[in-house]
Amino acid sequence: PTLYRAFEAGRPVDAPAEGIAADSLAPKRVGEMMFPIAEAYVERSLLVSDDDIIAAQKALWDRVRIISEPGGAAAFAAVLSGRYQPSPGERIAVLVCGSNTDPAKF
Known part of the structure; x- marks a missing residue:
């Protein structure tokens, strides 16, 4: 924010x-x-909710077995929640990190 x-x-x-x-x-x-x-x-900054971030973390784990820290899943949360809508034909990439996550607590 x-x-x-x-x-x-x-x-x-x-x-x-x-x-x-x-x-x-x-x-x-x-x-x-x-x-x-x-x-x-920077074209713009978007806000995502905690629920959006949690959903992104869960989707990353469920779909590709990646454990991400909350901050590392925020960009994916923007895409997954629809807060960021790619233009037709736009190719996007999302960087994900997870070094600040304890897999035992995930």
Whole structure:
């Protein structure tokens, strides 16, 4: 939510981070040096819910046996939930990581 809120405000602002992915995705504030770069090169920022992230984690496990950390499943959650809708003919790739996940607790 940090980058999303900064885009809304047009500048870095403090943004509350709550939920399961907050530890890896939401610093308190986007950096002053990074924000102009994001404005120039990032088309948009999307928000996904904790439920979307959990569904993405489950789908990754059920379909391809990948255990992902919540933050690592967020981009896939955007696609799976329909919050990101590819344009016709658009090819997308989603990077997934899981190093901050304990398989025993998954």
